Each structure stands twice: as structure tokens, then as C-alpha cells.
Amino acid sequence: MKIALLGFGVVGSGAYQIITSQPDCGISIKRALVRSLRPAPAEGLFTTDFQEILQDPEIELVAEAMGGLEPAYSYVLAALQAGKHVVTANKLLVCHKFAELTQAAKTAGVQFRYTASAGGGIPWLFNLLRAKRLDEIQAISGAINGTTNFILGNMHKNNLPFSAALQEAQRMGYAEADPSADIDGLDLCRKCALSATLAFSAIVREEDIPTAGIRHITEADIRWAEERNMTCKQVMGSRRQGDSISVYVEPAFLHADMLEANLPIRSSIAILEGKYVGRLGFFGAGAGTLPTGMNMMQDVMDILHQVGRLHCFTEPARVDNSLLQHTYYIRGEADIPEAQERGDGWLLTKPLPVAQMHAMAREAEKAGHPLFFASIAQE
């Protein structure tokens, strides 16, 4: 099968390297869309004109790794409408346009896959959908934001303050120059929206998910967790609750005897809980050229070999976080009349509705005295 790449950056070049190293895999990369022409690894590979790809009848599949909403959305939609399969590593695109793109694929009778858009090299979304064929997903959870895994891991391991750990992550290419999407939880929120949408067969939007990040974490918070044998991770979680689901993204202090607490610094983890299969977990490199390129090309192999079907959901999910309660650690001025325990600048709440905690933190942020908070998790 001849395919085209849209974008030849971190993910696209990784995909190219993998496919060219496997000459018998049945896939060849005919064209790659780049912003400006430069010497290509093969003659005629690069083009700056999407129409050359769209109108090439030999190209059966387009693999999008440009990132961003536009022009990615227009290109992907056009490719689907032209009868080409699409795989993408673009979580922003999949998260915002899931219904539109899966509908377009359905109408055109082609496939649309996006495993690499949540979890880097981990075959998380693939296995989630595979499990669902015979099981009822009760819950999903995970720490699949590579940037915060790296920052928090470094704060724990090397006793770095947040600012130094962030700079180190930026220096190593794990964090963007503007790190807000990662450290405020938005990146994980999008991955959570997509994971929950697939798990529960209904559209979960970013705005359905109470989201808090690690921007205000201090060394004192890390020390507090360590003194109690806990590790801080930025986590997502979603659970079936009768007819509704609960869903959140927030920092969590995980007890050391939880598997997730001992994740290597550069790894991500995601877990599903099936009615029959129980807890199934997946971990590996959550980002990076080759792992993410690999996950995208495994999607291409699945389409080539007709593995799996198109998953198309358009109904919104019923989200209800009112029943879900967590015990929270809070640093900052929080108006909590009844605390379990109070210390120097921190307190530990009694179990508190997730929605209430997140709303309180947003208010505090607006009022100019931001909080750091983390849920307490034990096996």
C-alpha cells in the first residue's frame, strides 16, 4: 500500500525511518508534505502541495503528523472524502473533531485511526478498543503526559524545584517553550477525553473534564508526599457510574506500592478495568520519534490487514462528577471548614466531591492566590 505523510517532523520522520527499515512490510511512503522544500531522504519524496497527494490515485492512505487544528483538519477531511484511509497522531484534531471525522470516514467507507494520538508508543487506544469487543469497560486511568511524568520524576529523583525541572524538560525536548498545555493539564485532558469517548462509546469533550495541573507544585509538596511514601503523578481517570460517567484530570499522590507510582521517568502508563478481564495495564515510551512513529505505522498495518473496524460515536456522554469523592492534599489558602489534618501551609481534606475541589481551585486562581492540590490514591 502506498501512503503519504503529512508532516516530516518528530513523528513523521520516525515513521519514515521505521517503514524504510522494513522493506517487506507491505507499506511504502510515496510522498511527504513539508512546509518548505529541503533535501529529502529519497528523490521526489517531499512536496509542499497537498493537492499532489490528494489527487494521486496511487496513495491509498494519508498519515497526518502535522499537529494543530488547521490545516490538518481540512487536509484530513479532504483525504477521507477522497476515499483515502487516514491515520493521525494529532490528539487536538481527534479530540475536537472525533464525530465529524469518523462520520466522514463512515460515509466514504474508509478507515480512520488515531492510536498514536494518546500514549505515544503505547498501544493503549488499540487495546482499549480490542478489549471492548467482548467486555464492558468500567473505568480507565493513566499517566500519559510525558512532560509532567518527566518533570515530577525529576523533582522526586533529583530534588529539583519545579522551575528547574521544567527547564530541564524543555532542554531535553520533553516540554514546549510555552509549557502550559502540559503543566496545566490540557494535553492530558484531551487524551482523557479521547480515551473516555472510546471506553464509553459517547463523546466526552474537554469541557466535561475538571482539569488541574502542576503549575503551582513546590518542593515542599513533593517532600510531603515522600515523607508519606507517596509519589506525585499527573493522572487522568474516568469511571462508569450507572448511566453516567465521572471523569477528571488532576495531580495525585500515589502510594509507593501502586504499580503506577514506580513508573520509569520517561514512561507512560494507562490502565483499563473490564467487567470480565479485570485491570489490564499498558506502559512504555509515552512520546518520542520512533515509539510514536511506530504506533502510527502499526495503525497503517492494521488498515492494510483490515484489523478492527471504524468506531463512530456522535452522542454526547452523560458526565456527572457529583458523586465522585477524593481525599485531597491542598497547599494554599483553602476555605475548608473540616479538614482531616492540617500542617504548615497544607491540609488534608475529608473525602470531597471532585467538582467542588476543582471549582475551589479555579476560584482561588482567579482571586490571585492559587492552590496546589493532589488527590490521595492507594491500592
Next chain:
Amino acid sequence: MKIALLGFGVVGSGAYQIITSQPDCGISIKRALVRSLRPAPAEGLFTTDFQEILQDPEIELVAEAMGGLEPAYSYVLAALQAGKHVVTANKLLVCHKFAELTQAAKTAGVQFRYTASAGGGIPWLFNLLRAKRLDEIQAISGAINGTTNFILGNMHKNNLPFSAALQEAQRMGYAEADPSADIDGLDLCRKCALSATLAFSAIVREEDIPTAGIRHITEADIRWAEERNMTCKQVMGSRRQGDSISVYVEPAFLHADMLEANLPIRSSIAILEGKYVGRLGFFGAGAGTLPTGMNMMQDVMDILHQVGRLHCFTEPARVDNSLLQHTYYIRGEADIPEAQERGDGWLLTKPLPVAQMHAMAREAEKAGHPLFFASIAQE
């Protein structure tokens, strides 16, 4: 697709429960072979005559969950030769007859799958083969023997002596009345042989794998590990070494900051290392009615949906353990001239060839003064 179960015990009844709870999954269980007739959950389900299954043209697939080599081998071979697909949860069968059964499937143009035979409910073998489509597996490892995971976990958590932890495992149904296949490492050896065969596309036999178990472990060994922040697991490992592979099954003391060290007591874990994707790990329930039944029925779904291809290897693997060295903890009378450290009844070796350590332990066993040994593993 109409299918038949061979065996209606732990795994078979789990598979039945899952399929009957999913009336739209496209699979229905027409017959189930049992040793003696008893009231069945559906009329006409049970039969004691394999020929009724073999000669029923409506039955396209046979799911074998009887265990043991015979009559399972004869039945499975006959089913393949009659043009029926086969899935099995029987590791003894797959491990001993891999070449014969995959060849028979190839000749008959049908599928033969065995994901549930190593790892219970974990989609380990499925994902290993999926990864291999575009990657070169460098190594595999894992702790996928549920019995020793349970026994060792209980020794650590509840300070039980080995004999009491074993009895508890037997009482809970995690260990057989004759526990030797589990506690001497043979069960894990078979899972390792099968995993390594698939990873490296060449037949790895049980007798290629130096295998040691936990029969002689004492509370003192567990305490030794705990004092050094380590956890004991029964592990398998295999690694590409140039044109050869190394492979072993042995107890290991894993440092607490390794993910594997913090596995819940009832879980199993398996990890692959790909040239491109890096380390990918899978964990979940390593045994049990519903998880194992689920993995077997997911194989059936894959065949129904034509996912994946038949993997057929007949060449023996080149196994060479001479280059692989581990640092070992040894309790007992070991003839080690140069030790790193010696204590009361134990010593810590310098790095030692795996083959040498296992040979020394076998000699000591023969001479009537058995050793316990464990490799030391750190991230």
C-alpha cells in the same frame, strides 16, 4: 460463527459466560466436550463424544481448554485437519507441539491461536506478535506465573514462611495439589519457551532454558531482599545476542524502584523491548476463569475478523547462555571462591554466567544440599 469448547472447567466455563453475555458479538457456542454428562447451562450443549464436534460442519472453530497433552493434541490436530480453526489456552500443548500444530494449520489453511496459554488474561502474546510486524524484538521478560507471584507476594506482605504461603495458594486455588510445575519453574519455563519462540521466530524448547524455582526459598531470603529494598519474583528472560539468544527462568530480587517489583499480588506482567518502540509492558490478571476465558475468546474474535496471520516457525533457535552474566544471591553451601560479599548462610557473587549458576544449583540439589539463588536486578 459457531464454535465448540473442549473442556468446561475453569477456562471453558469463563469463556461460555463471556460469550453468552454478548449476544451480538458474532460468536455462539454450539457444543462443549465434557468428560461426563451433567446438567448443561443450555440444552444439548454438552457432549462426551468428540466426533460429534469434529463431524459437525456448522462448527467452524474449536476452543481447547482441557489441558494436558492427550487427548488434547489428537483432538486439536484432528480439528485442524478437518479445516476448523483452533484456539487454545493449553501451554503444555503449544509448547511441545508448536511446529506440528502450526504446520497442520498452514496445510489446512486455517488459523491456530494460543494467546491465553501464556499470561492468563493479559494480551501478551497477541501484542508481542503485533509489535513484531514492524519492529525487531531485542528482549522479552516477565513474571507470568500466577502461583509464584501469589506465594512470594504473600511471603513479603504477610511475613509467611514458604510452606504456609504455598498452603494458602492451594487453599485459594492458585496452586495445584502437586505444586512442583509452578514452584520449580516448569510452568514459567513453558511460557518462556513459547514467548521466546514467537519473539525470535525460532523454536525455543523447554530443555534450552536453564530453569530454577522457589522451592528452597526461606523467610531469611525474603528478609535479606527487603532489608535491601528489593522484592523477590520468579521471572523469565530472553535476549537477542548477535545470532543467538540467551534465555532463563529463575528467581530474581528486583529493586523497589522497578515497576515489576510493585506488581499487585494477583497480577502478572510481561515486557518486550523493541528496537524502535523501546520497552512496552503489559500487566493484568495472570490467571482466573474470566480473564483467561476472555483472552481465549478474543482470539476467537480475531479469527472471526481475520486479524493477524498464522505464525509458523520450525527451525530451532540458537541458544547461547555463555555470555549472559548475572550477579547472584545464594543461600546454601556454594563453591564460589570469589564472592562480592558473604553473610550468615548467604553470599553475593560477582557477575557469573547464568549457565554456570544453574549447573551449580543442579549439582547441589543432586548432592542433597539444595541451594536457593536469585539474580539481583536493578533498573
